[in-house]
Amino acid sequence: MTHAPGAPDATLSERPPAPVGAAELPALRRRVQAVLITTQILGGLGIAIGVALAAVLARDVSGSEALSGLASTATVAGPALLAMPLAALMASRGRRAGLVLAYLIGAAGAGVAVLGAVADSFALLLLGLVGFGAGSSANLAARFAAADLAEPDRRARAISTVVWATTIGAVLGPNIAAPAGESVSGLGIPATAGPFVWAAGVFVVAALVVSFLLRPDPLLTARALAEAGTPGGAAPEGRSLRAGMRAVRESPRARLALVTVAGSHTAMVSIMSMTPVALTHHGADIRMVGLVISGHIAGMYAFSPLMGWLSDRLGRLSVIGLAVGLIGVAALIAGTAGASHGRTALGLFVLGLGWSAGLVSGSALLTDSVPQAARAAVQGLSDFVMNTAAGVGGLAAGLIVAEAGYGPLNALAACLLLPMAALVLRSSFRKD
Template identity: 85%
Template sequence: MTETPGAPDATAAVPPRPIPVPAGPELTALRRRIQAVLIASQILGGLGIAIGVALAAVLAKDVSGTEALSGLASTATVAGPALLAMPLAALMASRGRRSGLVFAYLMGALGAGVVVLGAVLDSFPLLLVGLVGFGAGSSANLAARFAAADLAEADRRGRAISTVVWATTIGAVLGPNVAAPAGESVSGFGIPATAGPFVWAAGVFLVAAVMVALLLRPDPLLTARALAGPEDGEAAAGRSLKAGMRAVRASTRARLALVTVAASHTAMVSIMSMTPVALSHHGAGIQLIGLVISVHIAGMYAFSPVMGWLSDRLGRLTVIGLAVGLLAVAALLAGTAGASHGQTALGLFVLGLGWSAGLVSGSALLTDSVPQAARAAVQGLSDATMNTAAGIGGLVAGLIVAQAGYGWLNVVGACLLLPMAALAVRGAVRPGALKA
């Protein structure tokens, strides 16, 4: 076949559609709209997770026939985001936040559906597989905090992250309260009442996926890259997961941020997961245990905007130091509470505050510390690290309490803060040691 000189090659790749580059008032309006969509999706995502988690252990006990295996429900839901974090990071690095968030919500919806199927078929292995997928839905809520930082000004990044984290409070509070109606709603369909919340969770995740797909436009991560200027081949190659790992190794600040997020999350999960057991050993009933956990959740989310504001005004290092102090005080209060339920509740509230300070300041510092091209990969590495560490911490926590007691668990939890404290002190005493 003879080609006409100068004619376009029909087999040539179609160039990607250029991302619009907003500026001035247009960029300000876009930031507000993106944040509003992320807040709404956080509320839905938090609601979906909280509806299912409320009765996950009970459903696992009913299907397995033994309380000994009911704890695997929590392990499975924690494993979900740990397993999905790196593939999700790779997807976001190549396709943007919207594709990643939609995928994570769809995984959560699919997992919830498999949970319901496992309950109907009375299959415990199928139930656990579904819970892993269901837990993966929370990856969207974790990733959304970084999506909020994509277009935020550097001096407002902490507040942007914390506002989206705070939105989870609404869903987390509403979720357990609608678990009972959700169970009643499926009574005529041959579905166990304890699986009803997962039917609703699947629907909530689907709504969140559709909303993000339709409204999170233009994509915040791709827009941030466009604002940073055109990329050459080397910059595009820097979006790979290997490049993200290299970026962390090259930056002391990024390593501090990674340690901060992982240590704060692991200490919180380890202590919190065994607090109901400790309370029950001292005569607390289900209602009191639920109240203590609610107080803890309030500490985690309700004050995150304060942590974001402090992180922006006083600096990331200062709030990381605050996180170390709060988590250490929480371990002291909870570990020495004994039969004092009020002191345990106070300890869990402070534990939530410390987690919030560590997550917000660590996430902001991580975003500050790596090049634009590597951010999505590094952020995925952070989420994979924190969830894997927390999953291991949750398993080890049970062994520590069984062999040595709840007090020693809090001692171990406080020891997890030592690397985080050492790096933060090093950066405060020798600012040059924390190279970007």
């Protein structure tokens, strides 16, 4: 018995949608992509509004610059904590259930962060930022949803198109941080917490869009298509988290993909999270910080279609090598910028480009390297590893800046590229 695409979510794990015909598949791909693009714009807006001033808000509430790095740690701790449960949920219920849950947790977390700022409670603020970071889980998972129904030779481009859509909201977000702060004046809410009020509302809207429009579910549809051509289908245990970990252990290129995504993300988060603090040291105001972070986010997302095209045309390994080079150059430029706001902005823009190259090529390589049944679990493992590593990096970044400065932070972040470079070279001379 098959499951109708519009049937209640409660039955998704037991009765997946029937495979669509070849003639229907292109239209379904376009519909899924349109919904994901819409939610990426909304999610990117919600995330960027809050992230722009998270470190500054943490510094103001805690009264300590060294502790300001905990804001970044908290925002990436949320996705890290949610990654594996989210992967398990998606493996059994599909993308829609997981994305809705992540956006709603992000909205609740943003609300708690506001309460922490009002109560001048650093612990409550950090708790809220952990939940707020779950919004990032949804946007990260959406890139894999875009790959579910894509042709193998267009998989990186499908991922990059959805990543690109975040540009609109993500670039706009930091620039409306100031108006968002002004909008809560007179309400007893600190201006630096105003962006989180807006973020909560945006995440709720994103959850509603996914809930009502992402039908049929792309992961469940892709699985039904794959199992239709496999005698007996795939066993449910083949979709478990344990099966996903086993698939990674058995594939050297899947391990390279994990290192790429985690390394590029950790280097980016470590540098980006402390850039607002470094800028304010040199006299930058909130608007200047917003402009620099906007340029960085433009580098992260606006050129992702180019990274996807390169990854499909030149190969995943070539673009991973490009990511290593770009992030290294970015660390050099930003780390030696000093009081030059323009040089810092350039470094952050190049850093965004390097992150985009690493995320798109690494995500495509990961999807290529494991069986379809294990993909949801492996993709969740990838997000867990990348966010856990970035959380540690964010925590260390605050301590490094407080003790040694912004320049040494960039130098140490560049050292994270060494394992990526070594594995790329090794993979270039071997076959899995």
